[in-house]
Amino acid sequence: MSQQNTDEQTTSEQDAGDGGSPDPTDDEMLIQTDVSESVDETSGTRRRETVVRAEHVDVWYDDNQALSDITMEIPEQSVTAMVGPSGCGKSTFLRCINRMNDLIDSARVEGDLYLRGKNVYDDDVDPVALRRRVGMVFQKPNPFPKSIYDNVTYGLEIQDKGGDYDEIVERSLKRAALWDEVNDQLDESGLELSGGQQQRLCIARAIAPDPEVLLMDEPASALDPVATSQIEDLIEELARDYTVVIVTHNMQQAARISDQTAVFLTGGELVEFDDTQKIFENPESQRVEDYITGKFG
Amino acid sequence: MATGSSQIEDFGQVSRTVGTIFRYLILAATLFGIVVLAALLVYVANDALQPATADPGWYLTFFLTLVAPTALVGWAVHRRGPAAFTFGSFLVGLLVVSLMFSGGVGLLVVDVVPPLVGFSFAIAIAVPTAISVFLTRYSHRIGFTSRLSATAFVFYLSLFGLPGPIGSPIGVPQVVPSLARAIQSIPVIPVDWMMVGTVLGGIGGAVVGSYVAGVRDARTGLVAGGLAFAATLVSAVVGPFVGLNPVPSTVLTAVTVLPTATYAWRGAFTEERRPAGLGFAAVVVGGALVGAAATSTLGFAGPQSWVDWQFLTSAHSGSAENAGLYPAIGGSILLMATVAALSFPIGVGAAVYLEEYAPDNRLTRFVDVNISNLAGVPSVVYGLLGLGVFVTYLGQAAGTVIVGGATLALLILPIVIISSREAIRSVPSNMRQASYGMGATRWQTVKNVILPEAFPGILTGTILALGRAIGETAPLIMIAAPNVVFSLPTALESKVSAMPLQVYAWSSLFASEDFYTKAVPAGVVVLLAVLLAMNSIAIVLRNRFERTG
Numbered sequence: 001m002s003q004q005n006t007d008e009q010t011t012s013e014q015d016a017g018d019g020g021s022p023d024p025t026d027d028e029m030l031i032q033t034d035v036s037e038s039v040d041e042t043s044g045t046r047r048r049e050t051v052v053r054a055e056h057v058d059v060w061y062d063d064n065q066a067l068s069d070i071t072m073e074i075p076e077q078s079v080t081a082m083v084g085p086s087g088c089g090k091s092t093f094l095r096c097i098n099r100m101n102d103l104i105d106s107a108r109v110e111g112d113l114y115l116r117g118k119n120v121y122d123d124d125v126d127p128v129a130l131r132r133r134v135g136m137v138f139q140k141p142n143p144f145p146k147s148i149y150d151n152v153t154y155g156l157e158i159q160d161k162g163g164d165y166d167e168i169v170e171r172s173l174k175r176a177a178l179w180d181e182v183n184d185q186l187d188e189s190g191l192e193l194s195g196g197q198q199q200r201l202c203i204a205r206a207i208a209p210d211p212e213v214l215l216m217d218e219p220a221s222a223l224d225p226v227a228t229s230q231i232e233d234l235i236e237e238l239a240r241d242y243t244v245v246i247v248t249h250n251m252q253q254a255a256r257i258s259d260q261t262a263v264f265l266t267g268g269e270l271v272e273f274d275d276t277q278k279i280f281e282n283p284e285s286q287r288v289e290d291y292i293t294g295k296f297g
Numbered sequence: 298m299a300t301g302s303s304q305i306e307d308f309g310q311v312s313r314t315v316g317t318i319f320r321y322l323i324l325a326a327t328l329f330g331i332v333v334l335a336a337l338l339v340y341v342a343n344d345a346l347q348p349a350t351a352d353p354g355w356y357l358t359f360f361l362t363l364v365a366p367t368a369l370v371g372w373a374v375h376r377r378g379p380a381a382f383t384f385g386s387f388l389v390g391l392l393v394v395s396l397m398f399s400g401g402v403g404l405l406v407v408d409v410v411p412p413l414v415g416f417s418f419a420i421a422i423a424v425p426t427a428i429s430v431f432l433t434r435y436s437h438r439i440g441f442t443s444r445l446s447a448t449a450f451v452f453y454l455s456l457f458g459l460p461g462p463i464g465s466p467i468g469v470p471q472v473v474p475s476l477a478r479a480i481q482s483i484p485v486i487p488v489d490w491m492m493v494g495t496v497l498g499g500i501g502g503a504v505v506g507s508y509v510a511g512v513r514d515a516r517t518g519l520v521a522g523g524l525a526f527a528a529t530l531v532s533a534v535v536g537p538f539v540g541l542n543p544v545p546s547t548v549l550t551a552v553t554v555l556p557t558a559t560y561a562w563r564g565a566f567t568e569e570r571r572p573a574g575l576g577f578a579a580v581v582v583g584g585a586l587v588g589a590a591a592t593s594t595l596g597f598a599g600p601q602s603w604v605d606w607q608f609l610t611s612a613h614s615g616s617a618e619n620a621g622l623y624p625a626i627g628g629s630i631l632l633m634a635t636v637a638a639l640s641f642p643i644g645v646g647a648a649v650y651l652e653e654y655a656p657d658n659r660l661t662r663f664v665d666v667n668i669s670n671l672a673g674v675p676s677v678v679y680g681l682l683g684l685g686v687f688v689t690y691l692g693q694a695a696g697t698v699i700v701g702g703a704t705l706a707l708l709i710l711p712i713v714i715i716s717s718r719e720a721i722r723s724v725p726s727n728m729r730q731a732s733y734g735m736g737a738t739r740w741q742t743v744k745n746v747i748l749p750e751a752f753p754g755i756l757t758g759t760i761l762a763l764g765r766a767i768g769e770t771a772p773l774i775m776i777a778a779p780n781v782v783f784s785l786p787t788a789l790e791s792k793v794s795a796m797p798l799q800v801y802a803w804s805s806l807f808a809s810e811d812f813y814t815k816a817v818p819a820g821v822v823v824l825l826a827v828l829l830a831m832n833s834i835a836i837v838l839r840n841r842f843e844r845t846g
């Protein structure tokens with residue numbers, strides 16, 4: 001906690017040194033961080049510290065703007081759902097958080113995006129180190145053409161992490177609700193699994209090295225109801241320690257598992273971002289209400 | 298459905314005239330190429346193999362023992378299961394190709410690399426490899442840089458000693474002998490076949506062991522590897538009883554028997570279960586052996602082929618009947634080894650750089666275009682380049698293995714780069730994303746995901762490029778490789794000839810009716826057979842790749 005404060009202060013000092021004037025938002029941030037320790041009187045729950053903070057983020061692919069002026073704060077130890085029609089930029093936003101957009105030549109990100117108070121687009125940020133802290137499950141399952149076991153241990157291997165790999169593999173596969181189906185074929189290729197099994201393998205792979213933020217792009221799109229509810233349980237469990245950001249097209253799912261919901265609409269704008277309950281029961285914007293009740297999309 | 302009013306009476310016709318004409322035109326184009334090539338090959342093969350000179354009884358015997366049973370059993374096996382038939386045919390093909398490779402390896406072991414030298418270097422490479430594998434086990438505790446430098450140091454010490462080639466130019470005397478040198482100076486040395494058997498059996502055992510371990514489990518693999526190693530050594534003892542010298546028997550066991558037996562075991566007795574294929578292969582091989590035995594006891598003479606044992610094992614001679622290709626075959630093998638050793642790492646390295654690292658700017662696009670252009674530069678030009686750079690500028694002796702190999706390596710480098718890039722590009726981009734998304738560095742992604750996925754494709758491209766190099770004549774003429782050598786090159790600095798060069802010499806310098814009709818076609822057939830064997834490996838690799846990928 002106190003470590004966090006120091007980090008942010010350093011950042012703001014740097015900013016002050018660079019730009020000549022202290023950045024007001026950083027000061028606000030600091031104040032808010034101080035408040036976050038206290039207990040919110042009205043609801044009785046602890047206000048959570050911000051993990052990811054986007055400020056005026058714009059993303060272009062060549063000349064097409066995919067996201068415009070996104071500003072939001074994602075608190076830790078919670079589930080944040082992103083919903084919105086296809087093509088509105090949800091995946092693009094996820095890729096901003098762990099800088100996967102760096103790999104797309106045509107993509108250009110503007111604005112600031114902070115992870116625990118550190119701007120991830122600063123020059124001194126190593127995107128590889130960032131991605132080790134921010135795990136990702138992709139929209140399309142993409143297991144490696146390696147054995148199931150090696151798929152799960154990939155993150156540990158590349159990060160040179162020690163530990164009992166057998167145990168980690170078993171735990172990760174169990175949490176991803178895949179263990180019972182594959183425990184006798186860990187040496188077989190991950191590509192030989194069904195689409196839904198591959199999706200769960202990718203989840204197991206992402207959680208094995210214990211990332212502090214987990215980005216999930218429609219992780220349940222190819223799963224049957226049983227596996228879906230197991231993954232939802234996993235997400236809720238993960239949110240006790242980590243921060244989960246999940247993209248979903250399933251409104252019930254968003255309502256069930258998320259603590260706050262961001263509604264993107266076509267054109268790449270963030271129309272509303274609030275507690276899930278509020279979004280689903282009493283949205284501010286008529287467009288959001290129309291979207292979540294299925295009137296347009 | 299058939300309620301009358303909504304029924305369609307007639308769908309009408311769509312014209313296909315143009316399509317039909319186009320189809321027959323392209324068919325004609327295909328046939329033209331194939332027929333012309335086939336005619337040429339038949340013509341050459343007829344000259345070289347002289348099928349008309351055999352006794353009719355010879356043909357009849359082989360028809361009865363080989364062709365008819367093969368056709369019958371093949372048909373029956375194919376009807377019961379095409380997979381078993383394919384397996385059987387592959388097994389026979391593997392036997393034939395691996396026999397050819399045994400010939401090549403045997404040539405190297407018997408005439409080129411002295412057993413003691415080969416043995417000492419094999420040990421000097423095996424020991425540091427084992428050490429580095431051991432270090433990798435403990436990679437969690439030892440940092441990457443220290444591991445790398447430790448590995449490099451162990452290899453250097455083992456191969457060169459201290460201070461080694463770094464010290465000699467500045468006059469520092471050798472203090473610690475290299476492991477290879479140390480082994481070579483041991484006063485009591487084992488007999489040749491023991492050393493050859495240990496090296497080949499060790500390699501064969503390791504390959505068989507890891508293959509079997511992949512199919513079954515680690516313990517079975519260990520047992521199989523041990524058995525393979527033992528079999529290689531035992532064969533040297535058993536060999537003399539069936540008329541083979543100890544060293545050639547170890548080569549035959551390690552290069553032909555082990556792979557064939559392992560493949561047969563895999564196909565017939567593991568979960569694939571295609572013993573019928575094994576039966577088919579046995580019929581083919583048994584038929585050939587029975588046929589050979591029968592014709593020799595019955596006294597039927599086979600064709601007076603110019604491609605015979607004598608042709609394969611003797612050097613050039615003034616008369617076409619006694620001329621042989623042996624030094625040229627050896628020269629080609631050594632050239633190919635040099636070319637592969639030079640062009641593979643450089644070409645794959647360049648391909649990885651251009652695909653995965655290079656920024657997309659004007660310079661890389663310029664390099665791109667020029668690599669494609671270089672692939673089309675005539676080989677004479679490469680010969681001139683080799684002569685200019687290696688002989689004139691670097692002062693190497695002309696016409697040696699190293700100069701020839703380096704020149705041919707330059708020649709195929711663009712092809713290796715282009716095909717490797719193609720293979721790397723065909724690795725799905727979502728696998729890259731998965732790796733980067735897990736927090737892998739570029740190097741980790743290349744090493745763990747891209748190279749393993751692209752490897753079969755890279756290998757296929759390289760083998761096909763080597764096939765181009767093995768047939769090249771012009772660059773070798775340019776670097777003044779001698780047309781005729783009478784013994785195998787024994788060092789990288791020895792003069793070397795090659796199969797195409799020898800054939801060219803027979804048809805130009807020794808141009809006579811005799812050479813035209815005997816030695817030249819025989820040489821061409823051998824050259825084509827070697828090429829086919831190499832390409833068949835490339836094709837098998839590609840098929841495996843396509844099936845899994």
Ligand SMILES: Nc1ncnc2c1ncn2[C@@H]1O[C@H](COP(=O)(O)OP(=O)(O)OP(=O)(O)O)[C@@H](O)[C@H]1O
Pocket residue numbers: 061066084085086087088089090091092093104106139
């Ligand atoms: N690699 C890319 N290159 C160019 N344009 C892209 C790329 N990826 C996405 N886009 C564009 O950016 C916009 C947002 O895409 P994105 O994938 O973020 O949408 P999404 O909200 O995730 O949609 P879906 O729900 O269908 O997954 C789209 O208009 C798309 O055309």
Ligand SMILES: [Mg+2]
Pocket residue numbers: 090091092139217
């Ligand atoms: Mg998406």
